[in-house]
Amino acid sequence: KKADATIIIIFGGTGDLAKRKLLPAFYNLFLEDWMPDKFAIIGLGRTPLDDEQYRERLHEGLVEFSRTKPDKSKWDSFKPAISYFISEINKEGSYKELAKKLDAQDAEWGTRANRLFYLSVSPQFIEAVTVNISKAGLASDAELDRIVIEKPFGHNKETAIELNNMLTQTFQEKQIYRIDHYLGKETVQNILAFRFANALFEPIWNRNYIDYVQLTVAEQVGVEERGDYYEGSGALRDMIQNHLLQVLCMIAMEPPVSFQAEEIRNRKVDVLRAIRRIKPEEVHQYAVRGQYADGWLEGKKVPAYRNEPDVNPRSNTETYVAIKFFLDNWRWQNVPFYLRTGKRMQEKTSSITIHFRPVPHSTFANSQSDSFMNNRLTIDIQPHMDIRLRFMAKKTGLEMDLNPAEMIFDYDKCSTQTPEAYETLLLDAMLGDATLFMRSDQVEEAWDVITPIQEVWENRESLDFANYAAGTWGPESAEALIAKEGHVWAVNL
Numbered sequence: 001k002k003a004d005a006t007i008i009i010i011f012g013g014t015g016d017l018a019k020r021k022l023l024p025a026f027y028n029l030f031l032e033d034w035m036p037d038k039f040a041i042i043g044l045g046r047t048p049l050d051d052e053q054y055r056e057r058l059h060e061g062l063v064e065f066s067r068t069k070p071d072k073s074k075w076d077s078f079k080p081a082i083s084y085f086i087s088e089i090n091k092e093g094s095y096k097e098l099a100k101k102l103d104a105q106d107a108e109w110g111t112r113a114n115r116l117f118y119l120s121v122s123p124q125f126i127e128a129v130t131v132n133i134s135k136a137g138l139a140s141d142a143e144l145d146r147i148v149i150e151k152p153f154g155h156n157k158e159t160a161i162e163l164n165n166m167l168t169q170t171f172q173e174k175q176i177y178r179i180d181h182y183l184g185k186e187t188v189q190n191i192l193a194f195r196f197a198n199a200l201f202e203p204i205w206n207r208n209y210i211d212y213v214q215l216t217v218a219e220q221v222g223v224e225e226r227g228d229y230y231e232g233s234g235a236l237r238d239m240i241q242n243h244l245l246q247v248l249c250m251i252a253m254e255p256p257v258s259f260q261a262e263e264i265r266n267r268k269v270d271v272l273r274a275i276r277r278i279k280p281e282e283v284h285q286y287a288v289r290g291q292y293a294d295g296w297l298e299g300k301k302v303p304a305y306r307n308e309p310d311v312n313p314r315s316n317t318e319t320y321v322a323i324k325f326f327l328d329n330w331r332w333q334n335v336p337f338y339l340r341t342g343k344r345m346q347e348k349t350s351s352i353t354i355h356f357r358p359v360p361h362s363t364f365a366n367s368q369s370d371s372f373m374n375n376r377l378t379i380d381i382q383p384h385m386d387i388r389l390r391f392m393a394k395k396t397g398l399e400m401d402l403n404p405a406e407m408i409f410d411y412d413k414c415s416t417q418t419p420e421a422y423e424t425l426l427l428d429a430m431l432g433d434a435t436l437f438m439r440s441d442q443v444e445e446a447w448d449v450i451t452p453i454q455e456v457w458e459n460r461e462s463l464d465f466a467n468y469a470a471g472t473w474g475p476e477s478a479e480a481l482i483a484k485e486g487h488v489w490a491v492n493l
């Protein structure tokens with residue numbers, strides 16, 4: 001299904017996101033015939049550029065970042081839809097001019113097009129943009145007009161509530177698309193299909209059969225050029241509050257009645273509500289933080305976090321977090337959910353591991369058979385994408401020896417190329433499907449979950465940072481966090 005005529009308006013049109021992610025996503029949607037028959041993309045920025053210069057910039061982005069490299073004739077048919085509009089975020093006049101441009105486009109097409117406002121701007125500008133959109137009457141139609149907002153959605157629970165209140169003065173909740181790109185990832189979306197389109201797994205998807213769950217999102221990159229932003233954020237806000245908690249919701253949610261946006265989002269918010277809030281005095285038992293020292297990654301020496309550009313040389317910002325959560329509900333009582341994420345880890349890998357309980361009685365002499373680690377399901381999110389079920393099997397031979405074996409669903413074996421997360425999400429936003437976007441209550445609950453940790457960490461001064469070398473799996477205390485329960489982080493097995 002394609003959307004009706006749509007005008008996409010990108011605030012921050014000359015920024016990195018537009019070049020790296022948004023335009024490549026629209027271009028690939030265009031190649032695969034998913035763009036509306038009538039569409040226009042307007043990039044907004046202060047830099048004086050003409051349309052041709054702007055297109056040229058975006059073309060460079062396609063060459064570098066698009067999964068399909070631009071082909072001359074396809075680009076030639078795509079690029080007339082792109083234009084550039086010089087504007088000042090804080091000037092009402094700019095929005096009036098923009099209104100004229102949008103109206104002219106509608107007049108040319110003979111229809112009032114959908115308007116998708118994409119706010120790829122720093123958080124401090126969101127208010128100015130929304131207030132001015134409202135004053136100029138740009139998003140006057142609640143059915144046709146939507147805004148897409150990038151994280152961070154606030155800096156803590158209070159500011160998230162303020163932001164949501166401010167947004168809902170101008171837009172209805174159904175017009176607001178809060179993007180979390182992890183939800184657009186193919187492997188993350190597949191969790192819902194895997195769980196709810198098969199009768200096989202759901203009966204064992206609970207505390208009676210599952211011992212514990214792990215989620216690792218490990219990156220090799222450091223903080224790169226984003227020191228300024230990251231210093232005020234840290235891994236807890238940057239990754240746990242959004243991406244990891246959202247993935248946890250997909251793993252832990254109850255079966256939805258339908259695939260409707262509100263239904264899915266209701267089930268997810270139930271999970272966030274069920275997460276046991278950690279008491280301030282217990283934070284040290286449940287959460288571990290780290291910051292990378294210098295080290296070696298793939299044969300190259302890399303600097304410590306404190307020596308990165310725009311980072312305070314005495315910074316206490318965490319670049320690694322591991323947390324143990326419990327969910328207070330019938331399905332998950334007493335099942336630990338371990339989440340960890342870090343920068344400058346040994347490998348780039350994101351995966352979920354569901355560890356099943358050991359067999360109740362060990363029939364075979366072979367000691368491996370009763371190891372609880374041998375019944376597990378791994379969902380590899382990226383870069384390798386697969387689902388692996390590990391079980392015990394007989395070793396071929398005359399003796400009754402056992403070995404762990406795996407059944408693997410490997411995405412590489414599927415013929416089609418995997419779309420990027422932004423393709424899925426932008427298409428959904430154009431179609432008005434909010435299922436994979438975050439509702440305000442999800443965002444606020446997620447902040448509520450991390451608040452105690454955040455507050456304790458902010459107030460405790462003496463830290464032994466840096467406490468892990470770049471190119472390792474993080475601080476030793478993270479191993480200890482889960483070893484207490486006799487558990488181990490999966491990728492280390």
Ligand code: BG6
Nearest residue numbers: 151181219221238239243350382
């Ligand atoms: C972003 C974070 O939301 O996600 C970054 O701000 C992080 O710090 C990135 O690197 C990871 O996304 P992905 O898709 O590369 O796993």
